Amino acid sequence: MVLRAWPLEGIGEIRPGDDLAAIIVDHLTEPLEAGDVVVVTSKVVSKAAGLATAGDRDSLIDAETDRVVARRGQTRIVRTHSGLTLAAAGIDASNLEAGSVIPLPRDPDGAARDLRGRLEDLAGVRLGVIVSDTAGRAWRIGQTDIAIGASGVAPYLSFAGVEDAYGNLLAVTSPAIADEIAGTAELVAGKLDGQPVVVVRGLPAAWLDSDEGAAALIRDDDGDLFGLGARDAVLAAVSRGELPRGFPVADEGDDLLALARAGTDLSLADVTVAADGSLEVRALSEDGAPEAHVEAGALAERLRILARALRREIVIAVVSD
Incomplete structure (x- = not known):
């Protein structure tokens, strides 16, 4: 497999109500081809949807939080209503006017579907779309982009039941290809270069045309071995309570x-x-x-x-x- 990936330059500031698909097409340096995957940061999707607000950050985190997973000092890792587990519910203040904050798209997979449909209408070819966001990883320093929304791209592959090169039967191997594509786009775009859209070309046809969505990558509570941080697991167990929903006022x-x-x-x-x-x-x-x-x-x-x-x-x- 040989992949090409390149950012679209000069997109500039996205404002509420902007036709994001039309802006993307206007900034193409070459036409989109069938099978291309367009990776768009969640920030510009939320901006176009008019989600930026000058409201209180903690109140916005409160509104976006389903339950707290872990906390240390002022840092809170939470599970959002859409099932994502992120620091501060993914609420961001970077690349915004001073005093403004912005949440993630309400329905990331829905946003990916809508953008894909509009892009396909404009480009006249079948495409995939990934909505990406930056997330940390347990046990590892640093962050990487992941797919929080997807349309027309398989979120993962399952190799369960397939033999490896040595004849061993695989049981749980499932490459999260939507996340890997999002990470590729982040490398190409750069973190500080103001390039929120990347086109990825050359993916196998078998990976495309999926409508499963990135929500398929989220483990449910029963399947998540790390649904609480160590400290918070102790608090939940010792107090004999249900997992707390919403944003807690208690801290250290x-x-x-x-x-x-x-x-x-x-x-x-x-x-x-x-x-x-x-x-x-x-x-x-x-x-x-x-x-x-x-x-x-x-x-x-x-x-x-x-x-x-x-x-x-x-x-x-x-x-x-």
């Missing part, structure tokens, strides 16, 4: 006692802060009922686990009246 200052109490039968045990700042866990039973002492021991253990997860230095004592 989470109330340790409130979190521990959330998983405790407070009719049997409770915790108070002593004069020296230590935590005193007490069984609440006038007749020495064993279940109260069991609950007090469990509460003390939850406090120890939470303190470790939240990186707190505390002293815990189980006391009796």
Whole structure:
């Protein structure tokens, strides 16, 4: 396979209501050919849709967040309503007027379908479209572009059941080709050159004409082994609560006692802060009922686990009246 990829130069500022497909066609240096894939950054798709706002960034993140995956200080990794897991819900303030922020397209696959249809009408050939955005990777430094929307391009290939060159039967190998195409486009366009559209040519025909969309790349909650960061997994488990939806107001200052109490039968045990700042866990039973002492021991253990997860230095004592 030999690929060609090149950015479109001179596109300039995209404004609400702009016909993005017409702008792309106007800036082509050569006609689009059947099988070409046009990669467009989510930023210009959102700009054309009029999604930029001068509103409060945290409020916008709140609106775009389904649940928090992990947090550390002011950094929050969240799952958006469209299923993407991104820092700050993908809300961005770069390449915008001062004081403005912009969210991702509401329906990235829908945006890719609409843009593809309009481009095909103008160009007169079958095309693929990828809407890309920049994302970090767990365990690795740096970011790379991924496909958050796709139309006319297979999001991934499945080699399950295929033998490799040594006769081994493959089970889970699935190259995420839409992400790889998005990454290729990012390399060609450059991060700081103001080139939001790239044409990629030479992809195999078998990879094209798919309507599955990039949403197929998103693992559901049941299939995601890393649906919470380590700290947040501890909080969810110890507090015995459902996965929190929406944008949390608590951060590193989470109330340790409130979190521990959330998983405790407070009719049997409770915790108070002593004069020296230590935590005193007490069984609440006038007749020495064993279940109260069991609950007090469990509460003390939850406090120890939470303190470790939240990186707190505390002293815990189980006391009796």
